[in-house]
Amino acid sequence: PLYMTSFGYLPELHLLVSDYRDWFVSKANEILRKLSRYPIIDIDKENEQVHCYHKMFLGLKFHGDLLVDKSSPEYAAGLSMQRFRQFLRDTYSLERKMAIEPRLINSTSPRLMIVSRKSSRVLSNEDEISQMAKEVGFDVITTEAKMSTNQSGFAQLVNSCDVLMGVHGAGLANMLFLPDNAVFIQMVPYGPLDYWAMMEFRDPTWAMNISYLDYRISIVESSLSTQYAPDDPILTDPDSYYAKGWDFIRAVYLSNVNFTIDVRRFKNTLVRAMELLQH
Numbered sequence: 286p287l288y289m290t291s292f293g294y295l296p297e298l299h300l301l302v303s304d305y306r307d308w309f310v311s312k313a314n315e316i317l318r319k320l321s322r323y324p325i326i327d328i329d330k331e332n333e334q335v336h337c338y339h340k341m342f343l344g345l346k347f348h349g350d351l352l353v354d355k356s357s358p359e360y361a362a363g364l365s366m367q368r369f370r371q372f373l374r375d376t377y378s379l380e381r382k383m384a385i386e387p388r389l390i391n392s393t394s395p396r397l398m399i400v401s402r403k404s405s406r407v408l409s410n411e412d413e414i415s416q417m418a419k420e421v422g423f424d425v426i427t428t429e430a431k432m433s434t435n436q437s438g439f440a441q442l443v444n445s446c447d448v449l450m451g452v453h454g455a456g457l458a459n460m461l462f463l464p465d466n467a468v469f470i471q472m473v474p475y476g477p478l479d480y481w482a483m484m485e486f487r488d489p490t491w492a493m494n495i496s497y498l499d500y501r502i503s504i505v506e507s508s509l510s511t512q513y514a515p516d517d518p519i520l521t522d523p524d525s526y527y528a529k530g531w532d533f534i535r536a537v538y539l540s541n542v543n544f545t546i547d548v549r550r551f552k553n554t555l556v557r558a559m560e561l562l563q564h
Contacts, residue, residue: 286345287320288372289353292364296322299338303328312436319376351458351489366492373461377437379444381464387563390422395562397423397555398443400430400451400459406474407543408452417548421555423448430456448558452502452544453482460486465494468558472500472546475507476538477527496561500554508543 291298298321302310305327310317317325326336348354353364374382385395397418401411408414415425426446430439443449443462450470451457460469469490473482482499490497504510504520513519519526519537526534 286347287316288369289348289359289364290342290344290346291320292359293362295320299323299326299336301326301328301336305329315376315437316373319372349488350485351461353492366489367494370461370493373440374444377440377444377462379441379462379464381444384447384464384466384468385562390559390563394422394424395447395559396445397425397448397450397558398446399425399427400449400454400456401427402452402454402456403429405540405542406452406454408472409543409545410548413548414546414551417552418555421552421559423555423559430459447562450558453478453486453539457486460490460493460495463493463495466496466562468496468498468561470498470500470554470558472502472544474502474538474542474544475504475509475523477523477534478538480527481531496558498554498557498561500551502544502546503550506544506546508545509538512542 296319300317300321300323302325305325310325346359348357348359351366353360353366353369357364373379385393399408399411399415399418402408411427415427418425426442428439428442439459440462443459444464446463446467448468448470449457449460449463450472452472453474457469457471460467463469469486471482471486473479487497487499509520515521523538526537
């Protein structure tokens with residue numbers, strides 16, 4: 286949203302920030318400096334100052350999670366997700382625009398990143414998943430996307446990969462740093478989560494030149510199967526809870542839920558990811 290609102294004025298604009306947070310400004314420092322060549326103004330501390338502008342935007346434009354509406358004036362003016370991804374490449378000096386060339390796969394293992402989680406939605410057999418990915422032919426790295434993670438370093442690490450995978454969650458937004466023609470695998474937890482999983486992570490890939498795969502985690506792979514009776518509607522009829530809204534669904538189907546993946550079943554998804562890279 287900030288890039289979208291700033292588009293067309295870069296870098297000749299002033300960013301006036303309310304509810305200023307040092308940690309956020311520090312984490313997003315490279316992006317903010319790329320958006321504006323002027324110091325950020327903490328407007329809450331400007332009680333005695335007057336700032337005059339011939340045009341001002343209050344708030345941010347938003348078309349949807351990681352989306353640019355093709356019917357919007359911003360899109361008509363040249364804004365696109367591919368352009369935003371190039372902006373990120375320039376900002377973080379990301380070297381790879383394209384994923385591994387298909388002709389090189391026989392001699393070089395494509396790199397796959399598992400976005401790890403340590404609190405909820407943990408992959409309890411992550412080592413087995415990693416081993417299976419290696420058997421399929423991937424060079425595997427495992428890392429966790431935390432608030433304290435250095436954004437530039439993490440962006441460069443993701444950009445070095447050809448496949449990014451992990452359980453549904455905010456950390457998967459790091460797919461933005463993948464090179465073109467890469468593959469993104471979203472592991473969708475059991476439950477009525479299709480709307481959010483598709484809206485937040487599948488649909489955006491269509492405009493990013495990234496191939497999308499998902500792996501639907503089954504009941505037996507979810508710790509929900511040990512938390513509820515086999516005939517509980519939470520397990521037998523999850524769609525009936527959709528009307529209860531996001532807060533309920535998150536509390537039941539995402540929070541305090543972990544997974545033990547059937548690696549033989551998951552192998553099919555890994556093989557498909559390799560096939561996509563080869564074509």
